[in-house]
Amino acid sequence: MSAARHMIALLKSHLEGDDKEFLSVAMQAAAHEARLGHVAVAQQLRDLIDESKRRSSSVGKRSGQLVVLEPRGELASLLSVQTPDIRFSDMALPETLAERLKRVLLEQRQQKRLREHSLSPRRKLLFLGPPGSGKTMTASALAGELHLPLFTIMLEGLITKFMGETAAKLRLVFEAIRQTQGVYLFDEFDALGTHRGQSNDVGEIRRVLNSFLQLLEKDNSQSLIVAATNHPELLDKALFRRFDDVIEYKLPDSKLAEEILQRKLAMFQTADIVWSRILPETEGLSQAELVRASEEAAKRAVLGGSTRITSEALIAAVHERKAASH
Ligand SMILES: Nc1ncnc2c1ncn2[C@@H]1O[C@H](COP(=O)(O)OP(=O)(O)O)[C@@H](O)[C@H]1O
Ligand SMILES: [Mg+2]
DSSP states (O other): OHHHHHHHHHHHHTTEEEEEHHEEEEEEEEHHHHHHTTTTHHHHHHHHHHHHHHHHHHHTTTSSSOOOOOOGGGGGGGGEEEEEOOOGGGGOOOOOHHHHHHHHHHHTTTTTHHHHHHOOOOOOOEEOOOSSSSHHHHHHHHHHHHHHHHTEEHHHHHHSOOOOHHHHHHHHHHHHHHHHHHHHTTTTTTTHHHHHOTTTHHHHHHHHHHHHHHHHHHEEEEEEEEEESSSSGGSSSHTTTTSEEEEEEOOOOOOHHHHHHHHTTTSSSSOOOOOOHGGGGTTTTTTTHHHHHHHHHHHHHHHOOOOOHHHHHHHHHHHHHHHHOO
16 A cells, blocks of 8 residues: 555544554554665654554553543543553462462452451552562552453642642542542552652641541442552551551562563573573562563564573673662
């Protein structure tokens, strides 16, 4: 097809509201440009297509049954919505952690039975642990497993200089929690407890946190509320007992580190890798950094024209990650 024909097909699909066809024509146009040797244009098209897929998935138009309305009005600056399709099976988890998360799922799935006996499922969760250890990913996986939308509370929008305003916004968020069932993630939650407003007024921070805790306590919705923090030491211990479950994340041991690397490299030839050489080097790296290291090693192999990953390449990538994280 010529560029003009692509344009016609694009406009047609746009008029018909056929997003799938629209993107498919755009992909064809990208391929066409690539064949003509217009590498930069082709790449730009592909990037835009990726971005557009990412956005449309965030409003839940994906093939699944889940249709989620974008938060509107004031809520739009407080909540962002996604419909994740990741599962716990996509994560490498230590057994004890996997058990605890399975229990949350089980209680959610069996909540009718529990409620018949005046019992309520665990649904207010606090995740503690170092950056990159999978807290945010777990919230996505919970939503994916339960086929619920994931609403992330945007703390930048929530916290204002004015205490009255912040409290009103918090109430709005909890109203949404009550009205629309979902997984609600207060990520980097410590910001709520430790944020210094311009007045640097400690009393003010306490009040924000207190109003959060009161709203949390009062909430008897069907939603899951997840608060996650990399800085548990900044939180008041009294806060912990307001949650149904406090779940601790740790950096991976070498068994888990190997699992993460293996999973990420599953599409590559890894038979040559001597794991006993790699694993001691991974100590101190987070799950996220291990994922990055394996991706780096894989990319380098691909660009070197091979799908074979060597121990040396993987060790180099691990060292690079280590250097970047210190
Ligand atoms: N248990 C895990 N299994 C596989 N990948 C993981 C795991 N934990 C983290 N990751 C990888 O690290 C990235 C960052 O993790 P994230 O959940 O954002 O960490 P946190 O919220 O604890 O800082 C994830 O997107 C994923 O690629
Ligand atoms: Mg996170």
